[in-house]
Amino acid sequence: MQHTLTLQQLGDLVDPHNLITDSYQKAYYCKGFRVGHGDALAVVLPETLLQLWQVLKVCQQNDTIILMQASNTGVTGGSTPHGNDYDRPVVIVSTRKIKGVQVIDNAQQVIAFPGSTLTELETSLKPWNKEPHSVIGSSCIGASVVGGICNNSGGSLLQRGPAFTEKSLFAQIDDSGELDLINHLGIDLGSTPEEMIARLEAGDYTTGTAPDWEGKIWADDYAGVIKDVDATTPTRFNGNPQYLHDSAGCAGKVIVFAVRLATFDATPQEDTFYIGTNDEQVLLELRRYLIEQLDTLPIQAEYIHRNAFRLTLRYARHMFLSIKRFGPAALPALMQKKARWDALVKKLRLLPHNTIDRLIQWGNYIMPSTVAPRLLSYHRRYEHHLMIKVARDEVPQMSRLLTAYFATRNGEWFHCTQAEQKDAFLVRFGVGACTVFYCEYAGINTDDRLIAFDVALRRNDDRWMIRLPPELQAQVLEDSCCGHFFCLVNHQDYILKPGVDSVKFKAAVLAYLDQRGAKYPAEHNIGHLYHASEEHQHHFHQLDPTNSCNPGIGKTSKKKHWA
Template identity: 50%
Template sequence: MTQSASSEKQAFISQLKNIVGGPQLLTDARSTERYRKGFRSGVGNALAVVFPTRLLQLWQILQACVAADKIVIMQAANTGLTEGSTPSGNDYDRDVVIVSTLRLDHVQVLDNGKQVVGFPGSTLNQLEKLLKPYGREPHSVIGSSCIGASVIGGVCNNSGGSLVKRGPAYTEMALYAQLGADGQLRLVNHLGIRLGDTPEEILTRLEQGDYRPQDVEYGELRASDNEYAERVRDVDADTPSRFNADQRRLYEASGCAGKLAVFAVRLDTFEKETQEQVFYIGTNDTAVLTELRRHMLSQFENLPVAGEYMHRDIFDIAETYGKDTFLMIDKLGTDQMPRFFTLKGRVDATFNKLPLLPHNLTDRLMQGLSHLAPSHLPKRMKAYRERFEHHLLLKMSGTGTEEAYAYLKHYFASADGDFFVCTADEGKKAFLHRFAAAGAAVRYHAVHADKVGGYSGAGHRAAPQRQPMVRNAAAGNRQPTGAQTVLRPFYVSRVPSGLRGEERRRHAPTETADVGNPRSAWRGISGRA
């Protein structure tokens, strides 16, 4: 590095420090590691990690980065659910700046809870608690919400969630920064809230909630995918009901994947489901599940709340390697999980620097301690594990419960398989086991890193209607080696068939993540084509 380049970097760092203050800026590799490394995968170098505490500071940081020709990666909780919130490798052509939005976590309630405005660091867990007194829920209420995933990250990545009626995270109302073809950074206010004209006025008034009810517009722009419930019923369509890069649901912030810096989104909320009932279904014939799916989506008057598939292999892996996660949520509740994952990230970053300690020490310790706890799964679930290779968790609500029970009783009088009506405790634990399964695959890799290859979080979805909803997998062992984990949301399919290479990658499934793919950020907010 030349002396001139070094001086320019120091001047840039000083500029960031002037914007946010010294304590809100990290530059040395040791202190930035946990922000540069993803939970599942993804790691790389970064010139700085900066923590704005005001929306106006975020705008000024972006201005400084664009002027200095830096790559910007927006990061919230860094859950790593789809990667994208950390650098990926060290082959970028310019310096990377990570902007952590965790301290910009405000949520504003509109129309008595029917809509919300979420800031960059707001989380699903936070939103779920905020909406509870209103009897409403956010787009996702299990899974991503437990580990502190961000609201805006879900929108930017078209997060699917697991709820059948709600579709992917989507809005046409957002406040974002965009780099134009002329190289100018502009703030675009499409929130549908009159906040003024200049970036300074818009950001200050929004942050302070300085607007009146009459300043909030209710027009034709959507704050959710309100057509999804109809689309998912079309079981004979030639395209999946949901997949990434779906042109119907790419709109400004929605699906931008890091090409925009999003300051706020306006989203619909949903009435909380009542009188929920979980049915546990087992079969050894994948055609049974395909028939169930097609009939329920096309013929039921009431759509399921959720449907989750698990293969026997992942059932076993989750029982062993997801046990501590299961027990923590079951005993302590979901509120503690974001705090736990944050603490674990800090501890891992510290321990991994010590040469005498093995990597993933916390995972190994927690795995060892989990063996001391007694069996945690309901007896009927374990009995179905012995009888059936394929498992379906079906959740209904309201009058849909009676509709589902009548159909399942009639159907399994002759079909290969069986079902039982879960007690409240069994239903809770069935879905909790399914949630723990996703992290169990990561834990398995962490504990057996010397025996298995790299971890790939590929969320398989069924192809269009002509193919089975689930595929047969190799029979699992109780102690798998090179484990193949098979689980998926059951009532959605995302990846169109016939796609290969880059096209298939563009349509690959996502769950709720943070803001953006680093390579997209490279092409987008960073200012390079």
């Protein structure tokens, strides 16, 4: 009876197509991009901030769990149900339809609504010759701006650091169970939730006048952190107390309505240097050499291992070609179409569940990759690949330093053409999904056999690769490694052989990483794969004392009041 009342009240607020209760239609929202799945009473898609507020009130009044979801591009299952052992019904609130970017303060800042994506933000800023915190190549498929803040996402842009702001508008369920709208944007929007929402949506406010206008809206100290190459700690990691503030690092424990962020001057022209070697020490020494010698840090320094390159060319070719032809903005819609086709196949029960994935991979097999020939040549010849992107006026210094460095070391480099630069970073972008596509094609359960490590190594670490002992390596079917190399953030995926105990395998690898002084996760957030640190759990308890929002995150309690 209570469930019926909840659904009826939600149905009174949104259009019928924005309240999903059919199990096949819910599947896209109930399953993570990489891992995690569970059931939900309903998926609701509000179209305005006011509808979002009203939906939250219904959930709070009916004592349902609120699971916020933006683009569902996370890789640790943090925005989907995890199992079916919750003590209250789960309602997934998808914000993907609540778009909106407001450019303010002479384009020095923006206010982003919960459904806005990084691609949309990038497009909004182009007329102002500005860029956001993250751009294509340092973000997930269709990743949301707010999701990045909630997860302290890292990204690959060396001069900007992890996603962070002290300024946001968010809803919170307090310790008495009441729903409050907290305005920490540093902008006067009025006193009641309805007034604040109406004025924000209409742009009816002034900037720079509120007493709390000033505050940190990006990780402005990060370049200095990278330059300290002798430090015994990582550059960044999820749960770092320095970057836990209100919405920042909240992991869905509050409901974010808007965030205020910095913008950055766009680089007029960018050039990329592509480096190949068969010795990881050559790259580690190069990292230190360039950080110490360069006048300005590069824009990006991205690593790909030969295995990751191979798997991407074979299993993520459709993603590479789709972005190349249609642009990154088209990917979320393509993913939704695939999800609907998957649901139709499952509903018909006449074909294997992964029929669509098999068809995609058949297409990948027969289609040419169109990757630039010099990149393919390096793939054949070298195990380790590094792409360093710099501003055009920094090309002469980078060329001199690389020439001097490789005069006495094993390896080669070349200055990319614009076409080669585009291909290189599209391959790097596709690496993040190549193991998922492999598993989907092969019918492998990613929850059981795809083990991913998102690792922040010490800044003075003398090793880059995660080298497994023979007894662990023998349990691996395929592996893929990429990362943000100057940040020493390593993304390592393992697809395990059938019958391997994934829990024991993961524990053994984490013990090895602990010995190296690494922190994890580095930037993908804890989701349901990692234990939240004490500092992170304290942040969660402060934000959500009744444990009504995204319970269980970071392997914490799923019970009401954290029982």
